[in-house]
Amino acid sequence: MPSGPDSQSMHDPGFGSPSGGHGRERPTDRQSGVDRRTEFQPQVNTGEASDAPTFETGTTVVALTAGDGVVLAADRKASLGGRFTSNKDAEKILRVHPTAALAISGSVGPAQSVAETLHAEASLYEARRGEPMSMTALSQTAGQLLRGLPVVPLLGGVDDDGGHVYELDGGGSVMEDVYAAGGSGMQLAYGVLERRYDGVRDLADATEAAVDAVAAASERDTASGNGVTVATVTDERMQMEVADEADVDALEPVGDGDSADESTGGNGEVA
Amino acid sequence: MQRDQQAYDRGVTVFSPDGRLYQVEYAREAVKRGSPTVGVRTAESVVLATLGQTRSPLMEADSIEKLHDLDGQLGVASAGHVADARRLVDYGRQYAQRERLRYGEAPDAEVVATAIADFIQETTQTGGTRPFGTALLVGGMTDSGPQLYQIDPSGTPDGWRAAAIGDGSEAIRSRLEAEHEPGLDREAGVSLALRALVSDRDQDPTAEELDLAVLDAEGFDAFDRERTANAMADAGIGPGS
Numbered sequence: 001m002p003s004g005p006d007s008q009s010m011h012d013p014g015f016g017s018p019s020g021g022h023g024r025e026r027p028t029d030r031q032s033g034v035d036r037r038t039e040f041q042p043q044v045n046t047g048e049a050s051d052a053p054t055f056e057t058g059t060t061v062v063a064l065t066a067g068d069g070v071v072l073a074a075d076r077k078a079s080l081g082g083r084f085t086s087n088k089d090a091e092k093i094l095r096v097h098p099t100a101a102l103a104i105s106g107s108v109g110p111a112q113s114v115a116e117t118l119h120a121e122a123s124l125y126e127a128r129r130g131e132p133m134s135m136t137a138l139s140q141t142a143g144q145l146l147r148g149l150p151v152v153p154l155l156g157g158v159d160d161d162g163g164h165v166y167e168l169d170g171g172g173s174v175m176e177d178v179y180a181a182g183g184s185g186m187q188l189a190y191g192v193l194e195r196r197y198d199g200v201r202d203l204a205d206a207t208e209a210a211v212d213a214v215a216a217a218s219e220r221d222t223a224s225g226n227g228v229t230v231a232t233v234t235d236e237r238m239q240m241e242v243a244d245e246a247d248v249d250a251l252e253p254v255g256d257g258d259s260a261d262e263s264t265g266g267n268g269e270v271a
Numbered sequence: 272m273q274r275d276q277q278a279y280d281r282g283v284t285v286f287s288p289d290g291r292l293y294q295v296e297y298a299r300e301a302v303k304r305g306s307p308t309v310g311v312r313t314a315e316s317v318v319l320a321t322l323g324q325t326r327s328p329l330m331e332a333d334s335i336e337k338l339h340d341l342d343g344q345l346g347v348a349s350a351g352h353v354a355d356a357r358r359l360v361d362y363g364r365q366y367a368q369r370e371r372l373r374y375g376e377a378p379d380a381e382v383v384a385t386a387i388a389d390f391i392q393e394t395t396q397t398g399g400t401r402p403f404g405t406a407l408l409v410g411g412m413t414d415s416g417p418q419l420y421q422i423d424p425s426g427t428p429d430g431w432r433a434a435a436i437g438d439g440s441e442a443i444r445s446r447l448e449a450e451h452e453p454g455l456d457r458e459a460g461v462s463l464a465l466r467a468l469v470s471d472r473d474q475d476p477t478a479e480e481l482d483l484a485v486l487d488a489e490g491f492d493a494f495d496r497e498r499t500a501n502a503m504a505d506a507g508i509g510p511g512s
Contacts, residue, residue: 038373129382137374144373174375 038144040120042113058082058223060185061092061103062193062213063156065163065178066206070156072103072231073210075185075217075224076242082184082223093231093240097122098132100157101231101238102142105183106170110149118142135164139174147172154182158235185217185224192216203232215248284398294402295395298351298424301404305350307437308337309468310408311451312417313460316487317380317410319348320464321437323480332479340491342367344377344411346484350437351405351424359403363387380411384420384428392426406436410486417486433463439471446470457485462506475508 058081061074078087093103094115102118104111121141125133133141135157142155146168155166167175167182179197181189192213200206211228218225227244287293308321323335339347339360347363349356366386370378387407394400402424409420409428421434433451435443446467455463461483469475478500484493494502503509 128385133374134376137376140375141373 038117038121038141039124040117042110042117042145042149057105057152057183059092059105059183060181060189060214060217060221060224061105061154061183062181062189062210063103063154063165063179064193064197064200064206064210065156065165066200066203068158068162068235069203069206070100070158070163070165070233071203071206071210072101072154072156072233073207073214074103074229075214076226076229076244077218077224078108079223085226088226090226091229093229095119095238096142096155097138097157098126099159099233099235099238100135100138100155101233103154103156103182103231104151105153106149106151111151111153114142114145114149114151114153117145121145132159135159135161135166139164139166139168139176142166142168143172143174146170152182154180156231156233158233163233181213183217183224185214185221188217188220189213203234207232211243211248218245284396292395292425295425298402298404299406302351302406302424302436303438303440305352305405305437306337307435307439307443307468307471308348308350308408309433309435309443309447309464310348310410310419310421310431311433311447311455311460311464311467312410312419312431313455313457314453315417316412316457316460316485317346317417317419318457318460318464319346319408319410319482319484319486320461320468321348321350321482322468322476323482325480338482338484338493340484340493341383341409342371342377343490344486345380345383346410346486346491348408348410348482348484349405350440352403353405355403356405356407359387359391359405359407362390363409379413380409380418380420381428381430383411384409384422388422388426388428390426391422391424395424395426408434408436412486412488433467435467442471443467457487458505461485461502465503465506465508469508475503478503478509 058079059075063070063072072093074092076088076090077085078090080086093101096102096115096118102115104115118141122133122138138157139155149170152169155168157164165177165180167177167180179193181193193209196209200209207230211230214228228248229240229242231238231240306322306324311318319338321337323332323337325332337349341347341363345367347360363383367378367383370382391403394402404424406424407422409422411418419431419434420428421431421436422428433447435447450463478496481499481503483499483502484491
């Protein structure tokens with residue numbers, strides 16, 4: 001066998017390396033006798049056990065509610081086990097609804113599959129009922145789809161009740177908050193968000209705080225970097241902007257630069 | 272004609288040459304023989320009212336269930352084969368709970384009515400089945416207003432402002448068409464439902480024979496004997512009038 005100890009994760013480009021095994025059967029709710037299935041299921045194989053797999057993530061994602069909107073931001077690095085950068089232009093914010101997006105951390109394959117499946121669920125719901133899925137229904141559906149998968153995303157979106165942010169995980173948990181961070185850079189990102197969120201009044205403030213949080217994490221978290229993607233969601237649309245490392249400063253609104261200078265200052269490369 | 276028809280009414284899945292499904296039409300006849308049932312939308316509620324048939328004074332009137340609470344929020348009233356209706360009501364109950372598990376939200380009347388209708392439609396296209404010999408009224412209140420849906424044995428859900436199914440439904444519908452107006456208050460809605468329900472009868476029913484429920488933002492509110500009697504008195508119906 002030519003494969004070394006790392007061969008497994010080398011075949012699994014991810015925003016992190018799942019330490020759980022592969023090729024396991026996905027647990028179904030069919031066995032429980034209660035049909036709480038969604039219409040579609042992600043096309044992935046994972047997990048031996050029905051518990052949420054434990055794994056590391058190599059990424060930084062944040063989501064904030066601001067007024068009647070939501071801002072999501074993510075870095076752009078995909079790595080193998082957090083040690084080799086496999087992609088410097090990774091798309092980690094995926095649209096799943098006309099006014100909602102998933103910011104993914106965890107294994108890329110399952111995460112992309114969940115996002116595509118969730119998008120199909122939201123489209124089918126809207127086609128059948130003539131109105132877009134509420135964020136409650138969308139988050140609940142996302143929780144069902146994620147159960148058993150090595151994915152820990154944030155969900156942000158806007159419905160009739162305003163902006164909503166949810167923390168989700170592979171155990172199927174759905175927890176709403178006004179702001180949240182995820183991935184290996186979450187502690188650095190939370191450091192920025194805790195300090196800044198109280199001052200967030202509108203989408204511009206939120207964008208600034210979100211970019212700063214991801215930029216701060218990109219400085220010190222070895223598995224995060226290569227620029228920032230920002231998605232701005234209002235009750236009408238979702239807009240995405242991408243900036244590489246050099247342009248991150250340009251994404252931020254001018255002025256009020258006390259923390260922006262520190263977090264994105266030209267202090268050498270992001271790992 | 273008799274001979275022609277015989278060939279096409281054996282299987283539900285067989286069209287007649289003129290494009291009709293006789294078994295579905297026979298199922299509609301079964302509905303017409305059912306006791307009358309009325310639904311009325313008001314400004315902020317839906318009223319469901321129905322007459323039970325006590326075949327003997329020995330029978331417990333309360334055991335005849337014709338108004339069904341689906342999930343605390345939605346209500347169903349039926350006309351036609353009671354046993355068939357119970358099956359559909361249970362399907363609706365399970366569907367409503369499944370929706371809550373899936374989406375963390377209660378479904379509205381339109382969603383459940385459509386699901387029940389899809390289930391009914393399957394029986395008009397599947398070999399070895401017979402259609403459901405019952406029509407349903409599904410009602411409920413939503414944030415954007417009251418909803419009232421009628422489902423017939425073909426599996427078609429239609430929205431109505433006021434609807435009648437069962438015996439004498441044509442006369443009842445004429446009465447509703449003449450008297451229903453948008454923005455009725457709750458009491459006026461109950462009164463109209465009761466007056467329309469008895470409009471085709473020579474003799475007014477007793478409170479025991481009548482089932483009444485109101486669906487509003489609070490959910491399914493079934494009237495007991497005393498409240499039903501009071502509502503009948505307010506509507507000018509009953510032995511005293």
